[in-house]
Amino acid sequence: MTSFFQIIADGISIGALYALVALGYTLVYGILQFINFAHSDVFALGAWASLTAAAMLGLSSAFGAQVPPFYLTLLVLLAAMVVCGAFGYAIERLAYRPLRNAPRLNVLITAIGVSLLLQNIGQLEIFRAKNQGMTVYSIPFGPFPRVMPPMIVNESITFLGVTFNTVDLIILAVAMVIMIGIEWMIFHTKIGLAMRAVSFNHRTAALMGVNVDRVVSFTFVTGAVLAGAAGFLYCLKYPQLRQTADTMWVLFGLKGFVAAVVGGIGNIRGAMLGGLCIGLIEFLGVSTISSDYRDVYVFSILIVVLLVRPNGILGKAVVEKV
């Protein structure tokens, strides 16, 4: 039996990742009232883009476990965020904007289509870079699982009887910084004001001189950039990446979505809270009951929340969405 505080530490670390993914769902839902089901694939893209970027910079897991200098790690993170942001923009521009005024169901189906498209394109292998007979990276990513080279020194630190890994602390710190940044952006900047206005009513906002297209694009790109960062952090924690169509990505994305709903979809703080809740409950269940029902705990919470508080934990507390 692991101690209660240890479970909390483990839960928070994975919860921070769920929270980052949940932020993407919540941002888009807050603005457009629709669920971007391709978000989990953008998350997978973030993880694979990190791996590809790392390999292109000459870092490869096959050749030792040296950690690259700090700025290279940041460069890889940046690359993942930029690639995902670009894809976020393209998805919105090409798939969702033409359907902005179409029935909700059409948009939903398109989202699933985009998701399948990304999953399957990710399995192609058009270009392949080899080193010493082993494929180091390929573009797109190919069907084979690969291993992320080490980007940080991952050590166990024991503090007051609770063991942390460095990677958990980094995930928590990066997630915190990003969340506070988003919160600040939405409530203290001009684009944030525009986002709130569009989420309120995009026709009225347009009449007031807000460029709705730009705001929507911006929201999508922000959500995708967050997914990119989450993807990068994910492969720090779990270095072996499965191919893009693996159900594991969809499941991870679904849990992020559950986090958004549990916290109150459309609510930024709700997404953070929901993410941490899901992470904690998952780990609590895994450590005290059995790891066989890992996913059951998460989805049971979804059902309970939907029955007891359909708007999520913070759904009612804040009237102004996004």
Add this chain to the structure above:
Amino acid sequence: MSPRHLALLLPLALFSAVIGCKKDPQAGGAGRDTGTGDIVIGHYASMTGSEATFGQSTDNGIKLAVKEINEKGGIKGRKVKLQTEDDAGKQADAVNAVNKLIQQDKALAIIGEVASSLSKAGGQICQKEGVPMISPSSTNPDVTKIGPMISRVCFIDTYQGAIGARFVLEELKLKKGATLYDRTQAYSSGLNEGFVDAFKKRGGEIVTQQAFSGGDTSFSAQLKEIAAAKPDFIYVPAYYSAIVNIGLEAQTLGIKLPMIGGDGWVSDVLKSSRDSLNGSYFTDHYSKEEKRPEVENFVAKYKKEFGSEPDSMAALGYDAAGVLFAAMAKAPTLNGDDLAKAIADTKDFAGVTGKITLNANRDVEKRAVVQKMQNGDFVFFKAYEVEK
């Protein structure tokens, strides 16, 4: 002939047999071969998906065998044509792939799958349609129990698990073990069962058995349980798609126990597992470093053809095709029943992975090797001959 016609014919044929007709009851695939043109053989495999290296390696092995037989002039003067279908590692797709190979491509024999659960799905159809199927590397005991059309060229799970147990007790001299297996894969639970049974029977002790399910990426909860039970080693009979994360997580948790695995470890992905799996062992079908003429020949030809080194999936694919071609050459006709009988009669076929003799269940008992992970590569450690 469509399956519906066959379904109608079968009871009729049985009926005629019952009322004393001398002629044997005709199984579905009895008259499938036209006797002329190319001999089509089908291969269904996970060419994409999480276990894609299995499918691609196997396919390369079969391609090499097909190329060789065609260079020698084919079988009975006819060329062999290979048709490969991707099942993406999914059962529904495997069923579709086999149906397509039989109905549309008119395959006279099927090779596939690596994963036992997929062989079971595809095997049902081959049995029903009367088309012989050889599985190159499905190790679950139930696969060949589907019926007389199904056979294999690899050893079975319980046998491989027992080899693992023998190796740990005799070679490593470790007595207290923990296991960590994938409960969603027939392969993994089968190996786990075989290992645990044999290990206990030979006087070892299993302190804990932990399970995970297919898509899991985090194993820290199970690993912590294992560490708390204080074993001497961990037996991890899972597919490579889970192994790297298990190794790295164990390393981060400070668990320094040797890990023992099975042939599901075979993949280049493990070679980039940093140094977390250094000093682990796994049982395998063959090693590319063995000094047997069959192996040396095969490795050289494979390298020339594909520019990389063949893993055991490639070797088994090559052997499955080899056994099939030998049976085709021997069989009086290439119709389902005759061919299945010729395959079942295979004796002392000198394969890359050892001598292949099918027993009454159309299973093989043959030599196994143990490979060691060393400096990011698989190194041949020891071979185990069949225990009489």
